[in-house]
Amino acid sequence: MILLDFEEQIGELLEQLEKLREVEATAEIDMTGSISEIEEKIKKKRKEIYSNLTPWQRVQVSRHPERPYTLSYIEAITGGDFIELHGDRHVKDDKAMITGFGTIDGKTVMFIGQQKGANTKMRSYRNFGMANPEGYRKALRAMKLAEKFNKPIVTFLDTPGAACGLEAEERGQGEAIARNIFEMLNLKVPVICIVIGEGASGGALGIGVGDRVLMLENTWYSVISPESCSSILWRSWDFKVQAADALNLTAENMYDQKLIDRIIDEPLGGAHTNPEKTFETVKNVIIEELEKLGKLDPVKRMELRRDKFLNMGVYNEG
Amino acid sequence: MAEENLGWFTRTEKGISTQTKDKKDIKERMWYKCPKCSEVVTNQDHEDNLGVCKCGHHDRISTKRYFEIIFDDNKYKELDRNITSADPLNFKDRKNYSERLVGMTKKTGLKDAITTAVGKVGGYALVIASMNFEFIGGSMGAVVGEKIVRAGDYALKNKIPFMIVSKSGGARMMEAALSLMQLAKTSAKLNQLSEAKVPYISLCLDPTTGGTTASFAMLGDVIIAEPGALIGFAGPRVIKETIGRDLPEGFQRSEFLLEHGFLDYIVERKNLKEKLAQQLRMFAN
Numbered sequence: 367m368i369l370l371d372f373e374e375q376i377g378e379l380l381e382q383l384e385k386l387r388e389v390e391a392t393a394e395i396d397m398t399g400s401i402s403e404i405e406e407k408i409k410k411k412r413k414e415i416y417s418n419l420t421p422w423q424r425v426q427v428s429r430h431p432e433r434p435y436t437l438s439y440i441e442a443i444t445g446g447d448f449i450e451l452h453g454d455r456h457v458k459d460d461k462a463m464i465t466g467f468g469t470i471d472g473k474t475v476m477f478i479g480q481q482k483g484a485n486t487k488m489r490s491y492r493n494f495g496m497a498n499p500e501g502y503r504k505a506l507r508a509m510k511l512a513e514k515f516n517k518p519i520v521t522f523l524d525t526p527g528a529a530c531g532l533e534a535e536e537r538g539q540g541e542a543i544a545r546n547i548f549e550m551l552n553l554k555v556p557v558i559c560i561v562i563g564e565g566a567s568g569g570a571l572g573i574g575v576g577d578r579v580l581m582l583e584n585t586w587y588s589v590i591s592p593e594s595c596s597s598i599l600w601r602s603w604d605f606k607v608q609a610a611d612a613l614n615l616t617a618e619n620m621y622d623q624k625l626i627d628r629i630i631d632e633p634l635g636g637a638h639t640n641p642e643k644t645f646e647t648v649k650n651v652i653i654e655e656l657e658k659l660g661k662l663d664p665v666k667r668m669e670l671r672r673d674k675f676l677n678m679g680v681y682n683e684g
Numbered sequence: 685m686a687e688e689n690l691g692w693f694t695r696t697e698k699g700i701s702t703q704t705k706d707k708k709d710i711k712e713r714m715w716y717k718c719p720k721c722s723e724v725v726t727n728q729d730h731e732d733n734l735g736v737c738k739c740g741h742h743d744r745i746s747t748k749r750y751f752e753i754i755f756d757d758n759k760y761k762e763l764d765r766n767i768t769s770a771d772p773l774n775f776k777d778r779k780n781y782s783e784r785l786v787g788m789t790k791k792t793g794l795k796d797a798i799t800t801a802v803g804k805v806g807g808y809a810l811v812i813a814s815m816n817f818e819f820i821g822g823s824m825g826a827v828v829g830e831k832i833v834r835a836g837d838y839a840l841k842n843k844i845p846f847m848i849v850s851k852s853g854g855a856r857m858m859e860a861a862l863s864l865m866q867l868a869k870t871s872a873k874l875n876q877l878s879e880a881k882v883p884y885i886s887l888c889l890d891p892t893t894g895g896t897t898a899s900f901a902m903l904g905d906v907i908i909a910e911p912g913a914l915i916g917f918a919g920p921r922v923i924k925e926t927i928g929r930d931l932p933e934g935f936q937r938s939e940f941l942l943e944h945g946f947l948d949y950i951v952e953r954k955n956l957k958e959k960l961a962q963q964l965r966m967f968a969n
Contacts, residue, residue, distance in 0.1 A: 530918040530926050535936055538946050540897030540917035548871045548903055567855075567864060568898040568917070575868050589855045589864040589895070599777035599857060613860045614773050623772070625861050672875065675868040676833060679826035680772040 367639070370426050372415060376635075379408045412635045419584070421619070422610040425592060427584040428563050432638040434645070435495075436464050436479030436522040439562060442645035443652065444468035448477070451508060457537060460501030462493040462529070463573075465508035467517070471653055476512035478505045478573055479522030482563070495564075496529040499542035502572045506546050509553060518556040518656050521573040526591060528569030543572040550575035551672050556659035558652060560630070561585045561617075562637075577671050578655050579625075581617035582644075583632040587625075588615040625678060628655075716743070734953045742910045742953055744890060747799045747814040750849060754812070754957050760803030763811075764834050768795050769827050773860060781858040784820065792818045796827040797852065800835040802844065806961025808968060811839040814849035815896075817889075822852030824895055825859040829866030832900065836873035845883040845964055850901040853919070854894020867899035874903050883967040885960070888915045888938070888947070906948045906963060909938040910956075915946075 369377045383404045390397040419427070427433075440448050448468035452459040464481045467474055480497055483489035497505075505521075512519050528539055550557060550573075559576035565587030581587060590598075595613060596605040620626045630651055633640035659667060716730035717723070721739035730737075734753060735745040752758045768785075775781040789795060797819040802811045813835045815822045832848060839846035855863040877884050886904030890913035897917050901907070909915060916923075916936035924931055934940050941947045951959045 528917065530923055532923065532927060532931070532935070535916050535918065535923065536944055538902070538944070540915075541902040541946055543898040543917070544867075544871070544900070544902040547868055547899060548875060551868065551872050551875050568867060568895055571864060571867055572898070588861045589859075590857055595777075595857055605777075609777075612773070612775055612777065613857075615860065620861060623862060625865055672872040675865060675872045678862065678865040678869050679830050680770050680862060681826045681830055682768045682770045684766055 368431055370423070370430065372423055372426075376408060376411050376415070379404060379411060383408065409634065416634055416636075420607070420611070421586070421613070421616050422592065422607040424584050424616050425564075425586050425610055427636045428586050430636060430638050431484075433563060434637055434641045435484070436477075436481045436524060436562065438641065439522055439645060439648060440464070440466070440468055440477045440479070442642070443470055443649045444477075451511075452504075454500040454503035454507060456503060457500040460493075460498050460504055461491055462495055462497040462525075463501030463504055465504055470520075470649065470656075473656075474515075474517050475652075475656075476508055476517050476519045477522070478508055478519065479562075480525040480569075480573070482524060493529060495525045496527055496569065497525065497572075498529045498531075498534050499537040499539050502528075502539075502542035502546050505573050506542075506549055509546075509549065509557075513553050513555050516555060518659070519553070519558070519576075520652055521557070521559045521576065523559060523561045523565045523570045523574050523587075524563035525566055525569045526564050527566040528572065543568045546572045547575055551675065552668065554664040554668055556656060556662075556667065557671070558655050558659070560648065560652075561587050561626075562648075564591075566591050575671070575675065577659050577667060577674075578627045580628045580630055580651065580655075581620060581626050582630045582637060582648075583617055584636050585617060586610075586615040587617075587620055588613045718743075736953050740911060740952075742890065742912060744817060744851070746818070747816050747849070750814055751799075751801060751803070751812070753953070754805055754810075754960060755801075755803035756805060756807065760801040760812075763800040763802060763838060764831050765795070767827050767830055767834075769825055769859075771858075772862065773858070775858040775860070777858075784858070788819050792816070794819045796831075797822045797824065797856075798828045798831050800831050800838075802835075802838060802842075805957060805964060808961060808964035809842070809844040810960070810964060811835050811842075811844050811846045812849060813847070815851040815889075817851040817853075817891075820856060822850075822896075823854065823856035823863070824852055824866050825856035825863045826866065828852075828856075829863075829869045832870045833873045836870075836877055839882055840873075840877055840880055843880070843882060845885065845967060846877060847885040847887060847960075848900050848904075849887045849889060850892040850896045851889040852893070852896040853891060854896055864895065867895050870900045871903065874900060878905075883964075885963065888913055890914050893917070893919050902946070904948075907946065908959075909941065909947050909950055910953055911938055911950055913938045915941050 450466035480495040482495035483492040557576035559574045559579045561581040592606040592610040595609040617629045633643045637644040718737040720741040735743040771782040800813045886907045888909040892915045
């Protein structure tokens with residue numbers, strides 16, 4: 367397991383644990399007592415560290431290289447009963463955006479999400495989870511398809527931002543995201559959006575307008591990444607920690623600002639320490655939320671969604 | 685010392701040979717120097733030309749000036765004057781956001797990055813929400829979102845066409861995710877206008893980038909722009925850094941967007957009012 371800088375103390379304990387296990391195996395001595403003692407210590411240490419994470423540390427966990435990505439969630443939640451759909455029908459198939467039908471609890475759901483790669487080769491193949499206009503247009507096609515056949519939509523947000531480049535601009539990155547935001551406010555089927563990693567700016571919101579917007583415990587969502595915020599407002603890359611504080615970007619901050627609807631707990635130590643448990647939790651939350659949303663009249667549900675976003679904003683008057 | 689040794693120091697022509705347009709320093713307040721062709725005119729002439737140089741360069745002008753140009757007899761009613769930015773996150777970078785706001789109001793005389801009004805254009809009623817670039821780069825925070833929504837409501841209630849004049853660097857960082865959600869908030873109102881079949885015109889000015897482009901600026905029933913305006917999602921500097929080479933000439937300018945199919949037409953400032961009136965007439969009749 368890859369440890370983050372603030373998890374150093376856990377690393378020492380994990381090493382001790384490893385040694386004990388080795389001794390037990392080679393010398394055939396029963397070390398059960400010592401092992402469970404160390405395991406208990408690790409758990410305690412994790413609890414200590416994870417109950418006091420700073421916003422920047424949350425950002426680090428959200429980017430942990432072993433953190434599960436969209437396809438892993440879909441695979442686990444549908445039990446492999448998933449048909450991926452490709453292409454925006456205009457330009458190409460964007461590998462940074464996944465869309466497809468899947469089954470959850472016997473019912474068909476349209477899954478949409480940004481996809482990051484797990485190794486160097488795949489990271490580049492997936493463009494680091496940064497979708498181009500065709501990715502957003504593929505997502506919109508999938509949403510319209512879901513609406514046509516009256517299937518609910520679940521989106522997974524995990525992007526460091528929308529793709530930035532000559533081609534993205536030529537093909538209208540701004541228009542593609544704007545169109546998605548606009549159309550998502552128009553959908554007559556239930557829409558659940560879940561931030562599973564990084565929720566960076568318009569790139570995330572482009573698939574993030576839902577009846578219920580949820581965030582996993584160790585994720586972030588804001589208008590800009592802490593690094594870019596530092597570079598613009600502090601004119602230096604060195605203030606990312608301060609920027610992460612200032613941006614109020616954690617799940618808890620977002621919930622307090624009434625910008626998201628719910629926080630989903632992660633296993634102690636982050637989603638990557640126990641992906642199976644994370645998938646199970648997320649699956650149960652989706653089932654629970656879909657059941658509630660399914661009871662609402664489609665038009666009423668859409669109006670409630672619009673009203674929710676129309677009410678976002680703090681200002682002075684008079 | 686013999687004179688020929690100072691040849692490099694000797695005037696070849698009598699009098700001052702530097703043309704005014706090639707001079708480096710121009711006294712402010714009196715003269716306008718075009719950043720594109722370097723032509724120099726008096727500020728009065730520049731203003732009389734609606735801030736447009738002979739070479740066609742459209743200089744940024746204020747919302748107040750646009751209202752003068754667009755609305756019949758410069759008559760209009762300003763809407764929701766008294767909405768101002770709060771600082772819900774107590775945001776602080778090198779400066780406190782709250783201090784920044786006070787400083788901006790003092791400097792510009794504006795309350796935030798948008799002014800909304802209703803008036804007539806060639807006899808046709810129009811609600812306009814016009815962004816103020818001089819106020820923190822025309823950045824969109826909760827005030828911009830709320831005023832667009834309220835102006836949209838006015839248009840909806842009175843069945844009057846709506847126009848948003850974009851002139852913005854994007855979302856306002858000091859309001860973090862709250863400013864990001866203004867993209868969805870404004871789009872929700874545009875959805876309602878669309879359903880009620882109230883026309884919505886988006887006018888993109890220099891610059892229209894970031895969150896503005898990723899929401900209302902690109903959602904017009906008709907999307908128009910002035911010549912040469914910078915319009916894009918990512919800013920040119922960021923793209924240049926990302927791709928590691930210079931950007932092609934004219935990239936992300938109005939003409940580029942028209943060519944790629946993202947604008948309906950480009951309109952010069954001197955024709956703006958007439959063109960808008962024509963457009964409104966086409967919607968009405």
